[in-house]
Amino acid sequence: MSSRREFLKTTGALVILFSFDKSVAQSPARLPGSxxxxxxxxxxxxIDPDGTVTLFSGKIELGQGIGTxxxxxxxxxxxxxxxxxxxxxxxxxLTPNEGQxxxxxxxxxxxxxxxxxxxxxxxxLLSAAAAKLGTTDLKVVDGTINGTLTYWTLAGELDLKKxxxxxxxxxxxxEHKWVGKNVPRRDIPKKFTGGAAYVQDIRLPGMVFxxxxxxxxxxxxxxxxxxxxxxxxxxxxxLVRDGNFLAVAAEREEQAIKARAALAKGAVWKxxxxxxxxxxxxxxxxxxxxxxxxxxxxxxxxxAAPAKTLDARYTRPFQAHGSIGPSCAVAVWENEKKLRVWTxxxxxxxxxxxxxxxxxxxxxAVHCTHAEGSGCYGHNGAxxxxxxAALLAxxxxxxxxxxxxMREDEFMWExxxxxxxxxxxxxxxxxxxxxxxxxxxxxxxxxxxxxxxKGSHTLAARHLEKPVGADPVxxxxxxxxxxxxxxxxxxxxxxxxxxxxxxxxxxxxxxSALRTLGGYANVFALExxxxxMAAAAGADPVEFRLRHIKDPRARAVVEATASRAxxxxxxxxxxxxxxxxxxxxxxxxxAAELEVDRASGRVVVKRAVSSVDVGQAVNPDGxxxxxxxxxxxxxxxxxxxxxxxxRTRVKTRSWADYPILRFExxxxxxxxxLNQPDxxxxxxxxxxQGPAAAAIANGIARLxxxxxxxxxxxxxxxxxxxx
Amino acid sequence: xxxxxxxxxxxxxxxxxxxxxxxxxxxxxxxxxxxPKFGCGLAQCGACTVLLDGKAVRSCVTPVSAASxxxxxxxxxxxxDKLHPLQKAFIEEQACQxxxxxxxxxxxxxxxxxxxxxxTNEEIRKALxxxxxxxxxxxxxxxxxxxxxxxxx
Numbered sequence: 001m002s003s004r005r006e007f008l009k010t011t012g013a014l015v016i017l018f019s020f021d022k023s024v025a026q027s028p029a030r031l032p033g034s035x036x037x038x039x040x041x042x043x044x045x046x047i048d049p050d051g052t053v054t055l056f057s058g059k060i061e062l063g064q065g066i067g068t069x070x071x072x073x074x075x076x077x078x079x080x081x082x083x084x085x086x087x088x089x090x091x092x093x094l095t096p097n098e099g100q101x102x103x104x105x106x107x108x109x110x111x112x113x114x115x116x117x118x119x120x121x122x123x124x125l126l127s128a129a130a131a132k133l134g135t136t137d138l139k140v141v142d143g144t145i146n147g148t149l150t151y152w153t154l155a156g157e158l159d160l161k162k163x164x165x166x167x168x169x170x171x172x173x174x175e176h177k178w179v180g181k182n183v184p185r186r187d188i189p190k191k192f193t194g195g196a197a198y199v200q201d202i203r204l205p206g207m208v209f210x211x212x213x214x215x216x217x218x219x220x221x222x223x224x225x226x227x228x229x230x231x232x233x234x235x236x237x238x239l240v241r242d243g244n245f246l247a248v249a250a251e252r253e254e255q256a257i258k259a260r261a262a263l264a265k266g267a268v269w270k271x272x273x274x275x276x277x278x279x280x281x282x283x284x285x286x287x288x289x290x291x292x293x294x295x296x297x298x299x300x301x302x303x304a305a306p307a308k309t310l311d312a313r314y315t316r317p318f319q320a321h322g323s324i325g326p327s328c329a330v331a332v333w334e335n336e337k338k339l340r341v342w343t344x345x346x347x348x349x350x351x352x353x354x355x356x357x358x359x360x361x362x363x364x365a366v367h368c369t370h371a372e373g374s375g376c377y378g379h380n381g382a383x384x385x386x387x388x389a390a391l392l393a394x395x396x397x398x399x400x401x402x403x404x405x406m407r408e409d410e411f412m413w414e415x416x417x418x419x420x421x422x423x424x425x426x427x428x429x430x431x432x433x434x435x436x437x438x439x440x441x442x443x444x445x446x447x448x449x450x451x452x453x454k455g456s457h458t459l460a461a462r463h464l465e466k467p468v469g470a471d472p473v474x475x476x477x478x479x480x481x482x483x484x485x486x487x488x489x490x491x492x493x494x495x496x497x498x499x500x501x502x503x504x505x506x507x508x509x510x511x512s513a514l515r516t517l518g519g520y521a522n523v524f525a526l527e528x529x530x531x532x533m534a535a536a537a538g539a540d541p542v543e544f545r546l547r548h549i550k551d552p553r554a555r556a557v558v559e560a561t562a563s564r565a566x567x568x569x570x571x572x573x574x575x576x577x578x579x580x581x582x583x584x585x586x587x588x589x590x591a592a593e594l595e596v597d598r599a600s601g602r603v604v605v606k607r608a609v610s611s612v613d614v615g616q617a618v619n620p621d622g623x624x625x626x627x628x629x630x631x632x633x634x635x636x637x638x639x640x641x642x643x644x645x646x647r648t649r650v651k652t653r654s655w656a657d658y659p660i661l662r663f664e665x666x667x668x669x670x671x672x673x674l675n676q677p678d679x680x681x682x683x684x685x686x687x688x689q690g691p692a693a694a695a696i697a698n699g700i701a702r703l704x705x706x707x708x709x710x711x712x713x714x715x716x717x718x719x720x721x722x723x
Numbered sequence: 724x725x726x727x728x729x730x731x732x733x734x735x736x737x738x739x740x741x742x743x744x745x746x747x748x749x750x751x752x753x754x755x756x757x758x759p760k761f762g763c764g765l766a767q768c769g770a771c772t773v774l775l776d777g778k779a780v781r782s783c784v785t786p787v788s789a790a791s792x793x794x795x796x797x798x799x800x801x802x803x804d805k806l807h808p809l810q811k812a813f814i815e816e817q818a819c820q821x822x823x824x825x826x827x828x829x830x831x832x833x834x835x836x837x838x839x840x841x842x843t844n845e846e847i848r849k850a851l852x853x854x855x856x857x858x859x860x861x862x863x864x865x866x867x868x869x870x871x872x873x874x875x876x
Contacts, residue, residue, distance in 0.1 A: 062820075062821065063819065063820035063821035063822060063858060064820060184814065184815075184817060185817060187822075188813075188814050188817060188819060188822065189803050189814055190803065191819060191822030191825055192797065192810045192813045192814055192819075192822070192825055192826075192829060193797065193798070193800075193801065193802055193803050193806070193810055194756060194757045194758035194796065194797045194798035194826075195757065195803070196757055197757065197822065198757075198760075198823065200757075200760065200761065201757040203752075203755065209752075234741075252740075252744075252748070252752065253748045253751075253752055254740075254741070254744045254745060254748045257764075322857055323821075323823075323857060324760075324762050324768055324770055324821075324823045324824050324855055324856070324857050325760055325761065325762055325770065325823045326761070326762075372821070373821075373823075374760075374762075374821055374823035374857075375820060375821035375823060375857045375858045376821070377857075404761060406764060407762070407763040407764060407765060407767075621817055625817065625820060625860070625863070626820075628859070628862065628863075629820055629858050629859040629860060630859075631859075632859030632861060632862075633857070633858070633859045636859070654763060654765055654767060655763060655765070655767040655768060655855065656765075656767065660855060660857065661859075662852050662855070663847075663848040663849075663851045663852045663854070663861050663864075663865070664848045664849060664852050666848075666859070666861040666862065668862065669862060
């Protein structure tokens with residue numbers, strides 16, 4: 001695991017640990033993956049006499065297939081059939097604390113921990129068996145050792161209540177039976193048969209239904225409400241007004257919705273114009289924020305004299321998660337000081353901490369259990385709605401509250417992906433090689449998640465009569481980065497590179513983690529500019545990239561993608577881009593084949609081809625699903641999406657205001673997985689988002705000669721550019 | 724409130740609700756059917772789709788008083804142990820990530836196949852164009868409908 005250790009040494013997190021922990025010399029040995037922070041074996045697995053194995057993971061199912069992947073890893077290490085394995089995921093009483101399920105790190109962290117914990121448990125079982133059978137020549141088939149003893153009979157003697165050593169070497173890939181196979185996802189059958197699959201499907205005895213009435217705009221304060229009238233509506237059992245927080249509970253869901261409408265209609269708010277301008281002025285304002293630049297990388301080296309220089313500015317608007325199902329939670333106060341919450345939060349422990357902070361409780365007094373929600377692409381409204389439900393449930397006398405946001409609550413109040421500006425500059429020598437590169441960016445934060453030491457980052461916390469604050473917001477440190485994620489052109493061998501960021505904390509519209517954080521916009525800019533440099537050098541974009549890339553794994557995905565796309569130098573209707581996610585995650589290249597209708601300005605992505613290297617592939621079809629979904633979602637962001645607002649209110653309320661890609665517009669996608677069975681896991685979930693955007697921009701430029709630098713590429717913008 | 728006898732998945736079910744109650748909440752809360760989902764309440768996304776006399780309708784904007792015909796939800800198609808060919812095909816194609824939109828996709832596909840048993844790729848896309856999927860499983864969904872069509876014909 002030396003490569004993993006090296007990786008961790010380079011992260012800010014560990015640097016902080018070392019700087020504060022003087023006793024580091026005596027600290028326990030670093031364990032693989034999330035075992036390091038959750039060191040007890042029984043925290044990860046249990047083997048029962050009934051012939052079953054239960055895994056406990058702090059990483060949660062988002063429909064990305066992590067539960068299935070973890071089961072595959074465990075089945076191989078333990079030598080048991082996949083069917084014997086069940087999972088408990090994301091529960092503050094039952095599972096390890098693995099923070100957020102985010103950043104494409106679940107297989108890397110949880111998968112590695114499960115692998116080592118299971119390898120060690122198997123070794124303990126075999127050691128017990130050796131003593132009983134008097135031989136060390138042992139063979140396991142589905143939990144049965146040498147055809148006689150079984151794990152299940154040994155389970156009673158197996159004491160997993162001990163710290164892992166991490167010293168039992170996992171199996172070599174050649175002995176894997178499940179890892180590397182397209183095992184069908186275990187979460188899918190119930191989703192297509194009406195099973196209870198989501199937090200929305202939880203029904204508890206005595207449960208009532210809640211809805212919130214949000215302010216009409218981010219700067220609004222509540223003046224008065226028609227409380228008496230609303231309380232008299234059929235079915236209404238509770239109404240909570242606390243500062244600017246308003247919510248209502250009713251016996252039936254449609255009654256809660258009607259009460260919400262009546263409450264919203266009668267509420268008087270004082271609004272103020274707190275929002276930035278839209279369009280070009282938004283970016284000018286971002287750049288005029290006065291926030292000084294932080295230099296993230298300033299590298300200089302020997303290089304030939306520059307013969308040609310280039311610069312360009314790229315922008316990205318505020319964009320929405322836009323999950324199909326609005327955020328939802330179920331909460332019940334078991335007594336005055338004991339809160340139970342079912343949530344689709346990406347991090348049950350961080351949420352527990354924030355809820356405890358808001359209610360002035362010890363974390364142990366809050367029990368959060370994960371249940372799947374609708375699509376999760378980062379920090380959406382899941383945590384916010386959990387606090388909403390808990391606040392409302394204080395007024396329902398012990399009756400559980402299921403609270404789901406309405407569509408407009410979701411669009412107006414989910415944390416958006418931040419608007420960004422990227423200024424790129426570069427120089428070529430006389431041979432057309434890159435001698436210098438600069439990337440300067442302006443952005444609001446990409447992570448305002450729960451997990452606060454004191455306050456809370458949940459929405460309603462700041463709407464309360466006594467608002468609950470939060471820790472100062474910082475950026476995610478490099479190498480992963482947040483606003484500057486993928487701003488460093490890591491793959492390319494360039495002698496002089498300067499990367500700097502203006503991290504503008506104050507944001508009139510709430511921003512947080514949307515799939516890739518700053519990576520989508522930075523890769524869009526970087527890889528667009530790479531094509532602009534290639535054009536200036538008179539080079540083919542693929543050849544130009546390869547000319548500057550040394551890493552053989554990066555070269556392999558570039559070459560495989562170009563080959564699969566039938567890439568030909570010269571004019572064409574394909575665009576190309578490459579990125580290694582976070583500069584430390586999966587390697588991914590995307591080629592996109594386009595059509596541009598010059599009359600309307602409409603861009604259609606007909607086909608996309610991608611190659612990806614995620615290290616050892618646990619479930620290839622799951623990887624394909626992530627890369628394919630990422631390409632299509634990114635196509636939607638890139639061609640269509642921007643949150644709209646005036647100086648006071650967010651105007652994006654429904655799908656009519658925020659069109660996304662539809663069936664008739666979706667490209668065909670082919671994904672090639674370059675499996676590396678002997679390499680560590682690399683996260684895949686966000687790998688194709690950035691390259692897809694740049695491939696589209698590059699394809700438009702190649703096809704029409706016009707460079708699109710402002711996202712999204714709506715027909716009106718493309719038409720104007722072509723005019 | 725008034726009494727309504729609904730024909731749901733072949734059985735008569737009596738509920739006592741207001742006439743303007745969207746069918747979605749009756750199915751989800753009174754009859755405890757998880758299939759139809761709340762997505763937008765505006766007939767924009769398709770997550771709540773059920774069949775009414777064989778026709779795909781958005782249950783979030785269909786008042787219960789207008790639901791006097793035969794209602795079919797995804798639960799009526801089959802179960803994990805006895806899958807309908809459409810359910811089987813969606814599972815075999817692993818045609819989702821989060822799956823929240825999947826109910827609507829399956830139900831509209833059922834209506835499509837009833838009128839057009841062997842649809843082309845383009846016809847499937849057209850039939851599902853009013854359904855939103857955010858995880859972007861569109862191509863898998865189209866393949867699942869093709870697969871089911873093949874098996875059912």
